[in-house]
Amino acid sequence: GQSLEQPSEVTAVEGAIVQINCTYQTSGFYGLSWYQQHDGGAPTFLSYNALDGLEETGRFSSFLSRSDSYGYLLLQELQMKDSASYFCAVSISSGSARQLTFGSGTQLTVLP
Amino acid sequence: DAGVTQSPTHLIKTRGQHVTLRCSPISGHKSVSWYQQVLGQGPQFIFQYYEKEERGRGNFPDRFSARQFPNYSSELNVNALLLGDSALYLCASSSAGGIYEQYFGPGTRLTVT
Numbered sequence: 001g002q003s004l005e006q007p008s009e010v011t012a013v014e015g016a017i018v019q020i021n022c023t024y025q026t027s028g029f030y031g032l033s034w035y036q037q038h039d040g041g042a043p044t045f046l047s048y049n050a051l052d053g054l055e056e057t058g059r060f061s062s063f064l065s066r067s068d069s070y071g072y073l074l075l076q077e078l079q080m081k082d083s084a085s086y087f088c089a090v091s092i093s094s095g096s097a098r099q100l101t102f103g104s105g106t107q108l109t110v111l112p
Numbered sequence: 113d114a115g116v117t118q119s120p121t122h123l124i125k126t127r128g129q130h131v132t133l134r135c136s137p138i139s140g141h142k143s144v145s146w147y148q149q150v151l152g153q154g155p156q157f158i159f160q161y162y163e164k165e166e167r168g169r170g171n172f173p174d175r176f177s178a179r180q181f182p183n184y185s186s187e188l189n190v191n192a193l194l195l196g197d198s199a200l201y202l203c204a205s206s207s208a209g210g211i212y213e214q215y216f217g218p219g220t221r222l223t224v225t
Contacts, residue, residue, distance in 0.1 A: 031212050033212045033213065041218075042202060042216035042217060042218050042219060043155065043202070043204075043214075043216045044216070045213050045214060045215065048212045048213055050212075087154045087155075089154070089212075091211055091212040097167055097168045097169075098160050098162075098167050098168045098211040099157050099160070099168045099170065099211070100145065100157055100160075100211045100212065100214065101157060102147075102154030102155050102156070102157075103154050104152075104153055104154050105152075105153070105154050
């Protein structure tokens with residue numbers, strides 16, 4: 001089976017930097033994605049790492065270490081609108097089958 | 113361009129009934145996936161369809177089934193509803209068979225009483 005671990009809650013202040021970690025155990029792994037979901041909204045795609053290293057997209061960066069089965073999402077210059085749930089998700093491939101498995105999510109609260 | 117659309121937005125059903133949820137992907141997207149999300153949890157993968165063929169199936173009972181039509185829209189069917197099926201059902205589309213970058217619809221909130 002698959003398992004993903006991420007913190008349930010993180011709190012930070014506006015302008016700060018926050019890192020949300022994700023560790024995973026799975027077979028057929030081929031990448032790690034991050035999604036943001038505001039209350040009452042749909043998940044929106046933030047970033048994807050298939051290879052080791054850092055991917056940067058504006059204020060958001062994502063990192064992957066395949067050997068450590070670990071990744072993180074880094075949010076810089078936090079804004080109030082960043083308050084949301086953040087999910088890591090592993091892409092799994094088995095033959096022609098594809099599956100995206102989400103973690104339980106990290107609730108980020110940004111304080112003024 | 114329109115995003116992923118789902119219908120209905122809300123639905124109330126009784127235990128034992130059947131439900132059909134519908135999804136239209138972003139124009140040009142050939143892959144549709146279905147997820148179940150209960151409050152406080154991440155979306156749980158149910159199915160992926162690509163080019164009208166099932167490409168992936170999550171750990172859900174056979175009461176759950178889906179199909180994709182020639183225009184790439186999709187239906188999710190759930191038979192013999194249980195109280196535990198109450199959840200937000202999300203549909204997501206992607207442009208190719210890859211599953212890592214998905215565009216989600218607003219979801220259908222299903223309540224089973």
